[in-house]
Amino acid sequence: xxxxxxxxxxxxxxxxxxxxxxxxxxxxxxxxxxxxxxxxxxxxxxxxxxxxxxxxxxxxxxxxxxxxxxxxxxxxxxxxxxxxxxxxxxxxxxxxxxxxxxxxxxxxxxxxxxxxxxxxxxxxxxxxxxxxxxxxxxxxxxxxxxxxxxxxxxxxxxxxxxxxxxxxxxxxxxxxxxxxxxxxxxxxxxxxxxxxxxxxxxxxxxxxxxxxxxxxxxxxxxxxxxxxxxxxxxxxxxxxxxxxxxxxxxxxxxx
Amino acid sequence: xxxxxxxxxxxxxxxxxxxxxxxxxxxxxxxxxxxxxxxxxxxxxxxxxxxxxxxxxxxxxxxxxxxxxxxxxxxxxxxxxxxxxxxxxxxxxxxxxxxxxxxxxxxxxxxxxxxxxxxxxxxxxxxxxxxxxxxxxxxxxxxxxxxxxxxxxxxxxxxxxxxxxxxxxxxxxxxxxxxxxxxxxxxxxxxxxxxxxxxxxxxxxxxxxxxxxxxxxxxxxxxxxxxxxxxxxxxxxxxxxxxxxxxxxxxxxxxxxxxxxxxxxxxxxxxxxxxxxxxxxxxxxxxxxxxxxxxxxxxxxxxxxxxxxxxxxxxxxxxxxxxxxxxxxxxxxxxxxxxxxxxxxxxxxxxxxxxxxxxxxxxxxxxxx
Numbered sequence: 174x175x176x177x178x179x180x181x182x183x184x185x186x187x188x189x190x191x192x193x194x195x196x197x198x199x200x201x202x203x204x205x206x207x208x209x210x211x212x213x214x215x216x217x218x219x220x221x222x223x224x225x226x227x228x229x230x231x232x233x234x235x236x237x238x239x240x241x242x243x244x245x246x247x248x249x250x251x252x253x254x255x256x257x258x259x260x261x262x263x264x265x266x267x268x269x270x271x272x273x274x275x276x277x278x279x280x281x282x283x284x285x286x287x288x289x290x291x292x293x294x295x296x297x298x299x300x301x302x303x304x305x306x307x308x309x310x311x312x313x314x315x316x317x318x319x320x321x322x323x324x325x326x327x328x329x330x331x332x333x334x335x336x337x338x339x340x341x342x343x344x345x346x347x348x349x350x351x352x353x354x355x356x357x358x359x360x361x362x363x364x365x366x367x368x369x370x371x372x373x374x375x376x377x378x379x380x381x382x383x384x385x386x387x388x389x390x391x392x393x394x395x396x397x398x399x400x401x402x403x404x405x406x407x408x409x410x411x412x413x414x415x416x417x418x419x420x421x422x423x424x425x426x427x428x
Numbered sequence: 429x430x431x432x433x434x435x436x437x438x439x440x441x442x443x444x445x446x447x448x449x450x451x452x453x454x455x456x457x458x459x460x461x462x463x464x465x466x467x468x469x470x471x472x473x474x475x476x477x478x479x480x481x482x483x484x485x486x487x488x489x490x491x492x493x494x495x496x497x498x499x500x501x502x503x504x505x506x507x508x509x510x511x512x513x514x515x516x517x518x519x520x521x522x523x524x525x526x527x528x529x530x531x532x533x534x535x536x537x538x539x540x541x542x543x544x545x546x547x548x549x550x551x552x553x554x555x556x557x558x559x560x561x562x563x564x565x566x567x568x569x570x571x572x573x574x575x576x577x578x579x580x581x582x583x584x585x586x587x588x589x590x591x592x593x594x595x596x597x598x599x600x601x602x603x604x605x606x607x608x609x610x611x612x613x614x615x616x617x618x619x620x621x622x623x624x625x626x627x628x629x630x631x632x633x634x635x636x637x638x639x640x641x642x643x644x645x646x647x648x649x650x651x652x653x654x655x656x657x658x659x660x661x662x663x664x665x666x667x668x669x670x671x672x673x674x675x676x677x678x679x680x681x682x683x684x685x686x687x688x689x690x691x692x693x694x695x696x697x698x699x700x701x702x703x704x705x706x707x708x709x710x711x712x713x714x715x716x717x718x719x720x721x722x723x724x725x726x727x728x729x730x731x732x733x734x735x736x737x738x739x740x741x742x743x744x745x746x747x748x749x750x751x752x753x754x755x756x757x758x759x760x761x762x763x764x765x766x767x768x769x770x771x772x773x774x775x776x777x778x779x780x781x782x783x784x785x786x787x788x789x790x791x792x793x794x795x796x797x
Contacts, residue, residue, distance in 0.1 A: 194781045195495075257792045273674075274676070331491075382491060
């Protein structure tokens, strides 16, 4: 079981609500994905409105909602949005996204660290979206981030775990769960991240814009499960030279 | 920072007119495009390949924006204007009944739109700073911002300081169209008023971005000059703005001239094919730019374009000040081509496998709420 702050999750696949063709498709795809944690952009929902087109469709007992600050360009804006989510949505969980460049949507490391520190002090459970930078990951952990969420590749690009070397270091060092977020375009990418030892992955675009989002949600669920199982089973060391399946080394020289 | 300048149109004619269909295919197969590739996509050769352009544009748009279309409505607050622009219904010399709404009247208009389900509002006004100035707009923003996700403006050019004041009051973005990037044509159609200064107007988008506005909308009026060249100049402008203001979200609108009071005949009329090529070329060139298709275009066309490139539609628009509360009012800036209300437009969007998005921002982003 995955534990973040005081919550446990059976599914290690987190979902998102963006880019779907309709709320109905979104609901079905998320259901098929088995996700238990769903992130929603505060810019897209009206938390005060019970008829909000996204919030009204999703079962609040089934999913743990993780509001995100998508669109915030500095710590100050992100903190204002966090307070809105807490005041109106009644949650102190937050996926922190500080993305000042509307084009690449890459996270600002300086503002992310600043906001995480202030929000944690103010009682928030902060899950910061970050570039795959091992030192930044440690700094975020030091100021109390509940997880770190390094990007696998630039968001929406479907390129997979491009940042492999850095994410390996992050996983190796982390004392909080590592959630690979952004850039995972295929179930095999998600399986790859999980085999590396990521604690969870967050997938949105690849499911939302698939030809059949429901089938893709299910495919990601299976891949995440397979990847985790493989990690726990202990993967063999990969290398360029072939190895016999029952290797024998003559040790006749031993006394 | 040296200001943005537009080369003489003659300097890039060869780029637009020499590409062959093979060149277009090569550009369509590439991921990262050079500005010269935009010229290829605007070429006569590419005009014969619109289905291929549409296919590429649809993939890019789906990947970047998902299966969604954002919706907004304009609110015309005043038809007073000091500029004489030969193509515009609000031109100073036109004998129309002019109106400027009081702040209370604008609120009535905005509340009507809020009740219909609109969350994104564009305030539009002619150039008459004494009637609709910074104080008016700032007060309006302060009064109404809590009820809307985003309020943007399309009014006379302002100073950087004034834009900053409006941003702090709650205005999120500014649309300011060059109308034409062709200097000669610009001078010929802008007879008098502040707008007659081409260079002054060209600098406005940079000032908006500098003031910290979240979004800048640019565009040109289709029908005034050669649209292929205008499209290339617009691409240069986009590229320049991206380089200098990386924090700013950019959008492009495609006002295509329709009949206006004063019966102006566009010197270089364009059809839906030309509009389509321009829009698709810009999407393929710039994956992230917001593309706005207003109710100037007809229902059939707007329905057909869903998913192919545009990201934002207006709906139920009235272009006369006070027209939402008083539908019989005359004095519109231009007549619209798509009269459907918000819910009907949303239904069409859904029917085409897309999600109509009425809220995609939040007033909380900006201070002072």
